[in-house]
Amino acid sequence: MLEDPRFWVAVSFFLFVALSYKKLAALLLCTLDDRSAKIKQELDEARSLREQAEAVLAMYKQKQSEYLKEAEQILVDARHDADLMREHTENELKDSLDARMKHALDRIAQEEANAIAEVRNHVVDIALAAARSLIVDHVSTLSQEELVALALTDIERKIH
Numbered sequence: 001m002l003e004d005p006r007f008w009v010a011v012s013f014f015l016f017v018a019l020s021y022k023k024l025a026a027l028l029l030c031t032l033d034d035r036s037a038k039i040k041q042e043l044d045e046a047r048s049l050r051e052q053a054e055a056v057l058a059m060y061k062q063k064q065s066e067y068l069k070e071a072e073q074i075l076v077d078a079r080h081d082a083d084l085m086r087e088h089t090e091n092e093l094k095d096s097l098d099a100r101m102k103h104a105l106d107r108i109a110q111e112e113a114n115a116i117a118e119v120r121n122h123v124v125d126i127a128l129a130a131a132r133s134l135i136v137d138h139v140s141t142l143s144q145e146e147l148v149a150l151a152l153t154d155i156e157r158k159i160h
Helices: 005-141 144-159
Strands: none
Touching: none
């Protein structure tokens, strides 16, 4: 067996494996440790990125809720302003309608007064024409002396 080359190849192989086992094991363990450290570092980075993403998400959720509250407040304010504007417009419209109604009533009263005055003047004109006609008929039958006496009597009555 000592002369068999296969024996010596097997012995040399086992010696080589035995002698290089420590170095190969160290190299293999070092590679595995490096890979483990790299994986741990990547996991830590991933965890850190996840925490940052969660913080950013929480911040955006908080901002979203603040913006929703602000939008609701703006909506409430807008409704309040719209109600105030509607009330103001209704009051202005009512005041305008009241002023127009008063103006119309004033014009109606003025036209009524003008119509009454016109009728009165017409009645006075008719009465004067009738009086003139009566006076002319009556004066034509009276003499000059009787007319003067009537005028004096009328003057005395107006003076006292």
